[in-house]
Amino acid sequence: YFHWHLTEDQGWRIEIKKYPKLTEIGSTRPRTLMDWSTREYDETPHSGFYTQEEAKEIVKYAADRFITVIPEVDLPGHMMAALASYPELGCTGGPYEIPCEWGVFPDVLCGGNARALEFAKDVLNEIMDIFPSPYIHIGGDELRYNAWKESPMVRNYMKQNKITSPGGLQVFFTNNISNFLASKNRHMMGWNEITGAQVNDYQRDGSGASQQQLAPGTIVHFWKGEPELIKETIEKGYDIVNSYHIYTYLDYDYESIPLQKSYEFNPIPEGLTEAQQSKVLGIGCQMWGEFIPTVESMNKKIYPRLAAYAEVGWTNPSNKDFDRFRNSLNSFIGHWEKLGIQLGEWK
Ligand code: ACM
Numbered sequence: 001y002f003h004w005h006l007t008e009d010q011g012w013r014i015e016i017k018k019y020p021k022l023t024e025i026g027s028t029r030p031r032t033l034m035d036w037s038t039r040e041y042d043e044t045p046h047s048g049f050y051t052q053e054e055a056k057e058i059v060k061y062a063a064d065r066f067i068t069v070i071p072e073v074d075l076p077g078h079m080m081a082a083l084a085s086y087p088e089l090g091c092t093g094g095p096y097e098i099p100c101e102w103g104v105f106p107d108v109l110c111g112g113n114a115r116a117l118e119f120a121k122d123v124l125n126e127i128m129d130i131f132p133s134p135y136i137h138i139g140g141d142e143l144r145y146n147a148w149k150e151s152p153m154v155r156n157y158m159k160q161n162k163i164t165s166p167g168g169l170q171v172f173f174t175n176n177i178s179n180f181l182a183s184k185n186r187h188m189m190g191w192n193e194i195t196g197a198q199v200n201d202y203q204r205d206g207s208g209a210s211q212q213q214l215a216p217g218t219i220v221h222f223w224k225g226e227p228e229l230i231k232e233t234i235e236k237g238y239d240i241v242n243s244y245h246i247y248t249y250l251d252y253d254y255e256s257i258p259l260q261k262s263y264e265f266n267p268i269p270e271g272l273t274e275a276q277q278s279k280v281l282g283i284g285c286q287m288w289g290e291f292i293p294t295v296e297s298m299n300k301k302i303y304p305r306l307a308a309y310a311e312v313g314w315t316n317p318s319n320k321d322f323d324r325f326r327n328s329l330n331s332f333i334g335h336w337e338k339l340g341i342q343l344g345e346w347k
Contacts, residue, residue, distance in 0.1 A: 002062055003137060003284060005072045006050075006127075009080035009099050010290070014071075014130075015051045018122050019086065023049045026081035026098065033101040041100065055130050070189065071131045074139025075120050076109035076173055082119075083107055089116045091151035102290045104202070106146035111169045112157030121180050128184055135219060136181050141191035143170055144202055163212070167203065171196050171212035178215040189219040189241070195233055199225035214238070221284065227269040234272065234279045242267035243284035248309065250302050251288040254347045262308040263322050285309040300346040307332055 006014040012026035028047040034040045050058075059069050079089075080099050087094025091110040099105060109116045124136065145166035148154045154169070163169050171194065178188035195214050198204045214220075220238045222230050223245050230240055242248075247257065247265040267283040285306065292298045307329060311320060333343060 001068050001070050001133075001135075001282075003070045003072060003286075004058075005074065005137075005139075005286075005288075007073050007078070007081065007139075009078050009105055010102070011046070011048075011098070012081040012085070013049045014055060014127070015049060016123050016126050017052070018126065019119070021085040022082060024085070026085040029098045029100050031100050052126070052130050059131060068133050068135075069131055070133045070135045070137050071127050072137035072139055073120075073123055073127055074141070075177065076111060076116065076170070077104070077141065077143035078139060079109045080105055080107060082109070086119070089113065089119055091147040091154060104142045104144055104200075106144045108143055108147055110151065110154065111148050111166075111173045112151060112154030117173070117176060120177060124177070124181065128181075128186060134185075134187055135189045136186045137189045137221070138174065138177055138181075138194075139191060140170070140174055140194035141223070142200055143193060167196050167198065168212045170194070171214055175212065175215045178218055182215070182217065187217055187219060188215070189221055192220050192222045192225060192229060192233065194218070195220055195229075195236075195238070197225055197229055197233075199229075219281065223286075230269050230280070231272060231276070234276045238279070240280045241282055241284050242280055243286060245286075248283060248285040249288065250285050250305060251290070251292065253301070257305070259304055259308055259326075259347075260322055262305045263311065263320070263325055265309075265312050266317060267312065283309060283313045296342065296344075299341050300343055303336055303341060303343055304329060304333070304346055 010029055012022045016022050027049040028045055030045050031041045031043050032046050034042050062069050080096060083090045083094060083096040084098045087096055089109055090096060090107055091113065096107055109120070127136065148166045148169060158169055161172060163172050174190065174194050181188045193199060196212065216237060218238055219241060220233050221241045221243055222233070223243045227244065230242065233240060247261065249257065265283070268277050268280050287298065287302055289298070292301070308325065311325060336343065
């Protein structure tokens with residue numbers, strides 16, 4: 001599976017015909033922060049998106065190699081590019097700007113705004129036309145509740161629907177989306193915040209606690225929090241893809257995740273029964289691009305570790321052996337170099 005994260009605060013990267021401003025406005029930011037410590041910007045506009053035809057070409061290229069592309073549209077947080085394009089989808093009506101810095105922003109798609117839900121469904125309709133994947137990823141990570149808490153529209157909506165917390169509203173919103181996807185015979189997948197787990201500091205004020213139950217059949221993509229959450233999530237009946245960030249984030253440097261640490265990752269935590277172990281569908285390893293200025297610097301972070309993750313995903317732990325793996329890697333590096341992927345000094 002190729003999990004393709006198509007939308008972010010800093011840029012919307014896929015053509016949506018019903019909402020042309022997403023790419024006319026949302027795909028361009030005027031400059032990019034280069035370094036948090038110096039607050040230096042590159043002063044260069046950054047722009048780009050895939051047309052639907054181009055995305056379909058990638059789906060076909062992948063399918064010819066037995067790879068399914070799982071698209072991600074991150075909802076309802078990480079939506080600044082969409083809000084800058086269509087401010088009426090926010091809680092205040094804007095105006096909003098596409099951020100040129102990285103992070104988590106207080107403005108998000110408005111959970112109490114019927115137009116926002118309609119927008120999400122319209123976008124997903126076009127996404128489903130491009131991507132035949134049985135799984136559609138709806139993000140759900142790192143939602144700040146500030147805008148929702150301050151909005152009379154949201155408070156009113158919560159009262160009408162007997163929702164007592166913003167965390168509950170997130171699950172309610174997410175369930176609406178998963179029911180919609182289920183009606184089109186697709187399964188929803190999302191980052192583990194969609195369970196109502198409060199894994200981010202800014203959600204731990206008690207308000208995230210959810211009385212809402214995430215819809216059955218959802219795949220929970222674990223990335224953050226204590227691994228005990230995996231067991232709890234499985235006990236509630238959900239399947240897991242394990243992308244625990246401290247082991248699997250390809251954008252982290254080799255000091256944080258040395259090759260051996262990647263290799264030693266066990267996606268199945270201790271204490272699961274055999275039946276529960278089978279609910280861990282696999283692992284994910286993520287390349288987030290925000291501090292990746294060139295393809296070469298990306299390749300160095302991805303390539304040796306990608307081979308380690310392939311063994312993590314496909315090899316019985318009793319057959320894993322780092323020395324054997326490290327030796328066989330040399331021939332792989334030669335293979336990649338023939339394909340034009342020059343790694344040089346990759347550590
Ligand atoms: C994530 O890294 N925010 C899923």
